[in-house]
Amino acid sequence: MTELLVTGLGVVAPTGVGVEEHWASLVRGEPAIRSVEGFDARQYGITLAGQVRDFVPADHVAPQLMVQTDRWTWMSLAAATLAAEDAGYTPPEDDVYATSVFLASGSGGNEFSQHEIQGLWAKGPKSVGAYQSIAWFYAASTGQVSIRDGFKGPSGVVVSEGAGGLDSIGWARRVVRRGTPAVLVGGTEAGLCPYAMLCQVTGGRLSTAERPEDAYKPFDRRANGHVVGEGGAILLLEEPGAARARGAQKVWGEVAGYGATHDAHHHEDPAPDATQYARAIRLSLADAGVSPDEVDLVVADGAGVPELDRLELEALGAVFGARSRPVPVTAPSSWTGRLMAGGSALNVATALLAMRDGIVPGTAHLDDPVDVPPGVDLVGASRVQDLATVVVLARGAGGFNSSLVLRRHAGGATS
């Protein structure tokens, strides 16, 4: 086990730009899912999305860089800066390799690429601009953050759909084990343009409801799919000794354990039982040296698709069923929509905020909860609760299961 500290959070989410803005919105229970602006999603049967309305790219990205990059990368650049600022992080001058950027990506530079392919087919190859080759591919955000900020450590990009945000943390631990003390992890996503929306619609997991309260309802009897959101979060992870040496003032928590499995059942459908999902949770608990009884909160994947919700509860029942007190389970994605790779990263930020303030954000529109197995307590309205150990779960379409254990850091700062 490699203990890692989370020393900085950067959030660009439908709930707000900035970590406190996001948190205040969640705690107040302000739905960030609204009618889609900017294009006609109704043509695809979709009315609602979680758009980042407060995001002014020019406030975060230099004009010259903005023209070279997609909205997804603007959000990554902004979130990376916010995370470094939050941590008070400046890379050590004597080691350019001390900082890594290891992000998750899902769908790349969608809107930028749609423009360029549109031009290519409408007008011919010469209409394709010089930046398509660097704006679209899945490594664009990682590369741009590394270049802008001068981070030369071992950087990477993982793609595992919605599980990506947690998996970037899992891979970052390998980077730290091999000697790099600081890694930016997480990711953002921006799939709200006509073609990317159409692609997502063909997966059959989107809600077509027209009112937010009817749409993305994880663990509710009327669950009917999810709403697409954009944005995400980037976090700074540091090896404790290095954080201490630079005098880091703030520690959000510790990354205590991680586990990942794959259903390996079918190219689209989940496995008929939750064996592998439960195993991912158990692996992360064992990795952290934490027993199921010690977990104070589970931040669930909360797919909002009845079959997937059922499987998630089955996995939780398998792991936590023997507890004397059921474990609280919440699905804060219900407020923002699912941000693919950005979503699981955002849930890690949310879990750390919950731990800081002792507040569990609730699940939106949980009007008529499904039956839950023993050991599970679904959180509808937000509640006050002391939190020392939080498990964050994420799944990626196709069968990716990931679980992360976060622990409160004893002693506040890096003392």
Added chain:
Amino acid sequence: MRERRRVVVTGIGVVAPGSMGREGFWDMITEGRTATRRITFFDPTRFRSQVAAEVDFDGVKLGLTAQEVFRNDRFVQMAMVAADEAVADSGLRFGVGDADDAPDPDRVGVTLGSAVGATMRLEQEYVQVSDAGRLWQVDPRYASRFLASALVPSCGATELAVRFGAHGPATVVSTGCTSGIDAVGYGAQLVEDGDADVVVAGASDAPISPISMACFDTIRATTDSNDDPEHASKPFDARRNGFVMGEGAAVLVLEEREHARRRGAEIYCEVTGYANRCNAFHMTGLRPDGVEMAEAIDRALGQGHTSPDEVGYVNAHGSGTKQNDRHETAAVKRSLGPAAGSVAMSSIKSMVGHSLGAIGSIEIAATALAVQRGVLPPTANYEVPDPECDLDYVPKVAREQKVDVALSVGSGFGGFQSAIVLASPTRRES
């Protein structure tokens, strides 16, 4: 402290231009034949670069089902075929209970590299739904059922996990043109760290489509030697003028060494080190000094306790752009020091082109075969020396030479620099 878990290669599968399977690929590159030709997938007339290294690929003939071909982009199909060959080669039998050769499914991982994922399918479908670029609000009535998985390339890792019943950690690695090295490197880390005993690791890309060709055209990264496709890819040669686009896949079976020994598996080589660094300089530009690539090489050599003068072969990135080959030559000299003067270094991109993320794994496959067989593939088309590229590039003709330690390196958009070290199982460790 527990002894370090060591990682060996026990299976190799290749889908490369101009050949069939691993052995066809090996024959081709050791004979110095080139697979570069005028593009046939679409009419390239309006493009600056009109040549590519295409695979004559028919998934159904290579064992895929009609549905596997229908639902998957070409990059996934090629990955599946390469993985099938690698797994068969390894002798592992997945899903057959507790036979000697059957690994625990919970301890089998998948790491698949791809730079551009399902770009070909996404473009082809875009042409339909946008009515060839007329509609920004694309028409859903012309969309196929499987666009959601095409949008997110992790579908490739899923297909491989399902294929082999691999319940361990699975991911797609997408670090542009170093994806194929990084995917194998990450796979090796999964084994080293004890999270898997077997990893199906490799990479695949199918970027020979109008949008990919157009985007490299505009930045003049690809060659315009359209009149002589067979000799268009000229790494390290003074006349080089850009890379030749390629496609393909390679997959390796990585296995914990004792796991492989217990079942008496044939071992190609050991993966003794892997590292990557970023240049934090430019998305497409490279400084001539190669400092960051050299750092990656140094770290990778150090991990396996291999010294620079043990390196007998460097499988180069050698893309054939002016700046890359100069950059890489400088990096190798910086890392190997005086030993660089006698090391053999070649670029198989001269023969199979540059298949973006896939090529890193294809080159690792070539390097592993070179270590196993004591034959170094040449750099085809190398004729006119460049004063800035002054190493031994194994011109045109393969060379018989026993190699104990070999290095494969890659460099990609975004500033990524990766290096992986393979060692012969018969190497005597100092």
